[in-house]
Amino acid sequence: MMTTTIDEVLESLHTTAPAVIGGEEVRSGNLLEVIDPANGTIIATTLQSTAHDVDRAVRAARRAFASWRLTSIEERSRQLRAIAEGLRGRGEEFAILETLDCGKPLTQARTDVEVAARYFEFYANVIEGYYGSVFRLNSEVTVEIHREPIGVTGHITPWNYPIAMAARVVAPAISVGNCAVLKPSEDAPLTSIRLAQLALQTGLLPGVLNVVPGRGLEAGEALAGHPGIAHIGVIGSTETGRKVAHAAADNVVPSTLELGGKSPNILFADADIDTALASVTRGILQNAGQTCSAGSRLLVHRSIHAEFVEALAERFRRTRIGAGLDDPDLGPLVSQRQRRRVADIVDRGAADGRVVVDGRIQGNDGRGSFFGPTLVDGLAADSYLAQTEVFGPVLAVTEFDTLEEAIAIANGTDYGLVAGVWTSDVRTARRAARDIRAGQVFINAFGAGGGVEIPFGGTGKSGHGREKGVEALAAYTQAKSVVINGA
Numbered sequence: 001m002m003t004t005t006i007d008e009v010l011e012s013l014h015t016t017a018p019a020v021i022g023g024e025e026v027r028s029g030n031l032l033e034v035i036d037p038a039n040g041t042i043i044a045t046t047l048q049s050t051a052h053d054v055d056r057a058v059r060a061a062r063r064a065f066a067s068w069r070l071t072s073i074e075e076r077s078r079q080l081r082a083i084a085e086g087l088r089g090r091g092e093e094f095a096i097l098e099t100l101d102c103g104k105p106l107t108q109a110r111t112d113v114e115v116a117a118r119y120f121e122f123y124a125n126v127i128e129g130y131y132g133s134v135f136r137l138n139s140e141v142t143v144e145i146h147r148e149p150i151g152v153t154g155h156i157t158p159w160n161y162p163i164a165m166a167a168r169v170v171a172p173a174i175s176v177g178n179c180a181v182l183k184p185s186e187d188a189p190l191t192s193i194r195l196a197q198l199a200l201q202t203g204l205l206p207g208v209l210n211v212v213p214g215r216g217l218e219a220g221e222a223l224a225g226h227p228g229i230a231h232i233g234v235i236g237s238t239e240t241g242r243k244v245a246h247a248a249a250d251n252v253v254p255s256t257l258e259l260g261g262k263s264p265n266i267l268f269a270d271a272d273i274d275t276a277l278a279s280v281t282r283g284i285l286q287n288a289g290q291t292c293s294a295g296s297r298l299l300v301h302r303s304i305h306a307e308f309v310e311a312l313a314e315r316f317r318r319t320r321i322g323a324g325l326d327d328p329d330l331g332p333l334v335s336q337r338q339r340r341r342v343a344d345i346v347d348r349g350a351a352d353g354r355v356v357v358d359g360r361i362q363g364n365d366g367r368g369s370f371f372g373p374t375l376v377d378g379l380a381a382d383s384y385l386a387q388t389e390v391f392g393p394v395l396a397v398t399e400f401d402t403l404e405e406a407i408a409i410a411n412g413t414d415y416g417l418v419a420g421v422w423t424s425d426v427r428t429a430r431r432a433a434r435d436i437r438a439g440q441v442f443i444n445a446f447g448a449g450g451g452v453e454i455p456f457g458g459t460g461k462s463g464h465g466r467e468k469g470v471e472a473l474a475a476y477t478q479a480k481s482v483v484i485n486g487a
């Protein structure tokens with residue numbers, strides 16, 4: 001792997017990061033500033049794509065689709081593998097860029113780049129064995145069911161795991177022959193743009209992957225409502241998901257919505273406490289809690305409650321906070337706007353419980369958007385902090401007495417993304433997995449993490465549709481039945 005320095009990455013940001021449309025880099029238009037959340041400095045500019053740019057991108061994708069959909073599986077697989085190798089070969093560059101852009105600790109950014117590479121590699125492998133089916137209906141008729149690509153796919157991604165999310169949606173979409181238009185978040189667009197540039201360098205057909213950086217209310221809305229797309233996916237807030245789903249309905253195209261969560265870790269008295277302690281801590285502090293699947297609620301059995309909360313508090317207090325490039329445990333939040341949002345939620349909800357660790361001032365130097373680990377105990381299940389997605393390093397703790405009560409509390413929010421169940425009793429684990437309303441339940445583990453193989457998505461206000469795994473390909477293909485009489 002080439003070694004890359006921070007100075008080299010900063011130097012590479014001197015020219016405006018462009019939109020990538022049909023293989024061309026587009027820089028003319030209004031620009032957006034990209035801010036390093038560790039210190040508030042402007043590190044780059046990107047094009048602020050307009051509806052016109054989005055329209056050009058969709059048209060370029062449609063043109064490319066005519067040939068890309070007919071390329072051989074071998075060729076598509078080879079091209080995805082080349083992107084994976086390209087990402088790995090330039091892993092340090094992408095990781096530094098990601099950290100500068102969204103603040104996350106460098107080790108986490110390196111993991112995210114590897115996860116992104118894995119998505120391309122995984123779908124390169126999967127399509128080699130992703131077949132349609134054939135059956136004989138009767139003595140005269142044979143039915144072939146083809147899984148066909150659907151056309152141009154639109155993808156709107158967030159700022160919390162930019163490169164990993166971009167890869168998570170683009171890799172499956174293009175692997176089966178679609179052409180993609182990606183609108184990354186205005187708060188962290190740099191690695192998505194560089195991914196499109198890298199893909200061209202590794203030989204991807206121009207127009208297969210187009211990137212239009214810009215604002216949600218301009219480029220995002222234009223993409224979601226474009227009549228030329230066949231599918232729209234969004235990863236973001238429930239509010240944005242609702243708007244995107246409306247736009248999809250108007251165009252009569254399907255949507256995949258991967259929205260927020262208020263995911264519980266449920267800790268029973270017979271659990272392996274040490275393993276749970278490490279996982280519950282990581283589940284909320286990883287990426288400063290800015291994770292859709294963050295374990296932001298802890299439901300803990302009354303008999304072990306006091307001891308466990310004290311052990312957690314000890315870990316929260318020991319957390320090293322700092323600029324992502326210094327590779328601390330906890331970096332800044334993505335922006336001052338997000339910092340204010342998190343602080344407002346804690347201010348409003350903290351009095352409903354007991355603030356055991358207060359992160360509101362920790363690490364706050366006025367320039368970086370830091371917010372320390374925050375632990376609020378004694379919250380009623382229906383209290384504001386136990387119900388509201390914070391998207392910061394804030395853990396809400398609620399006690400329970402019985403399995404039934406724990407499941408009722410777990411299911412007692414509008415969301416349904418992830419749950420963790422900690423117990424050594426198989427029956428408790430199975431009951432919980434059966435009755436918890438969520439897209440995924442982890443037993444004695446927690447976190448969607450890098451498991452590219454595991455289908456992922458939510459229910460309720462967490463959205464609908466599944467990404468990741470082989471399952472994701474269902475959204476990016478449609479069945480065509482070819483019925484042959486007399487054969």
Ligand code: NAD
Pocket residue numbers: 156157158159160183184185186187214215216217219220221224234235236237238240241243244258259260261291292341389390391
């Ligand atoms: P957001 O939903 O506004 O942004 C996500 C993406 O959607 C961005 O690319 C944005 O430009 C785009 N977007 C915004 N409005 C749009 C619109 N009307 N039409 C089309 N695209 C649009 O999220 P945010 O404001 O950056 O963060 C707010 C909250 O959303 C967070 O605090 C968190 O609760 C939640 N969130 C969840 C996830 C997740 O992974 N599920 C990711 C980011 C944010």
